[in-house]
Amino acid sequence: MIPFAHILILSAVLFAIGLALVVVRKNAIIVLMGIELMLNAGNLNLVAFNQKNPELLEGHLFALVVMMIAAIEAAVALAIILKVYKLFQSVNLDEINEMKG
């Protein structure tokens, strides 16, 4: 069997990688990728903890809802990024520093 702690450690490492991407990178799209990676790490936890009560399938359904929210979030965030690119001609998060651009 797969050691359960190792699944959780993998999830923690993926979450930390996503967090580092959000903190470190300049490009808004890569920040969005980091958010997706963090959501995936949470999904891995949900699917892993589903093994406590495998017949109820609560973890699987929760993971499916999280995936749906992530898809909507990616679509809306990319729309906002395209709008920001139209206004600033850049998606570098350091250059986007005006309100009511």
Add this chain to the structure above:
Amino acid sequence: MSDMITIAFYLFAGLSIISGIFMIFTKNILYAAFALMFCFLSLAGIYVLLGADFVAITQLLVYVGGVLVLLIFGVMLTVRVEGKSLQTGSHLKWGGALIGILWIGILVQLILQVDWTAVMTDQPIEASVNSIGKLLLSKYVIVFELAGLLLLIGLVGAAYIAGAKIRTK
């Protein structure tokens, strides 16, 4: 059989971690997008090993087929055409490394303190698609309908934000 599952888990785990670390260090946005694809694929493999077949298929359809294509579209639409267009830099390198390592340290210490033997069950893995379908239309039907409504609102909102405004006078 059990050994094969464990070996495959470590293989997929290593692949996802390596591609995640590659995402942090690469300068090219498209390389980062493809590394994210490998990360999603290996996570789908791990879902299969954990007995979540429908979640794995949905991961392939939604993330690899949908979100990633959307992200690559975003990359293509927001880079300048001339010059070093696909390159991007980093800032706060030490801050990011510090936060990531601290976070891993805290979480790993917390995880290793707990005895997880009560969580694992040795029940045989069986297909979950039938049960998920029944649950979605009986116990979780409100969640299902709200998901559809939220998808519609998200679609309309994204099209409204990104689309060209037509001024009618």
